[in-house]
Amino acid sequence: MLAALTQLLVFQLLGEVVARWLTLPVPGPVLGMLFLFLALALRGGPGHELQATSQNLLQHLSLLFVPAGAGIMVHLHRVADEWLPLLLSLVISTAATLVVTALVMKLLMPAQAAPGAASGEAP
């Protein structure tokens, strides 16, 4: 676990440095994900340890959003003045984004790709 965690941090560091150096609009960790992906492609896949550690980390990805989510208490008053247009906009726009993205993909799906190959349930 320690070696895998170190690897992840090294790639994050690499991503942060490159993002800042080239002043890219993408955050360091997202760039680090891209770099790790390229490394995996070159190396022919993750080792057992990296596989297990990332699986553990991602299983509880939602935990990691909780501290930032609680930050809503500080800024909630900003929402108060215009809560109705904000709420309508968020609900309608999020639903529209889900529908449009899914419809466009479905229309362009190659015919031979069996939907849901192997895995059962979906979110």
Add this chain to the structure above:
Amino acid sequence: MTPPISEIWVYLSASPLLGLTITLLAYQGAFWLYRRSGMNPLANPVLIAVTILVLLLTLTATSYETYFAGAQFVHFLLGPATVALAVPLYTQFRRVRSLLLPVLAGLVAGSLTAALSAIAVARLFGASLPTQLSLAPKSVTTPIAMGIAERIGGIPSLTAVLVIITGILGAVGARYIFDAMKLRDPAIRGFAIGVASHGIGTARAFQVSEQAGAFAALAMGLNGALTALLLPLVLSWMQ
């Protein structure tokens, strides 16, 4: 002689231990409920844990800064977890490559819909211009979204709140929308969730299937980059 309880509270409220511990406790309680509900999206663990924490902090008059001094250790792991998304992405890459056209077209259509429909609805219901612009990057992961809001004339801290609410809305509502559309493919479901509701949607997708999670992670990364590049351009054309 034991010290009075208020003295212990003074110690605890100044140490990061408490913030970290209540974060983990609130999340585990929330996750237990989520499990008990059969992973029902309505029992979203982020939503429940955040609600518990906000109530707790408000009741004990604890400031968010004090809380975050402890919770930052959990928050920090978002970085390495984002990097770790490369692993499922690699595992699922064969399917991603075979779906290049639907993925890219879905990305562009979804990215534009997310930003423009948010502005349009807010304008229709009379929101101010800075509010409309703060809404535009709401489907993008927080650090990118705040940067975009700043550049286009929105309010970054308002955007941060809207991003989180959007994530929760997508994670809670997506299943019902996809089921109504009779859409079963986990690649499409995952990708659409990732475009519409970034990391919080991606977390939900991973809890359901690895394939959906990998496509959601891909969508989150691509939509962040595309929106950052495209939205300032689109808005300047519109003016």
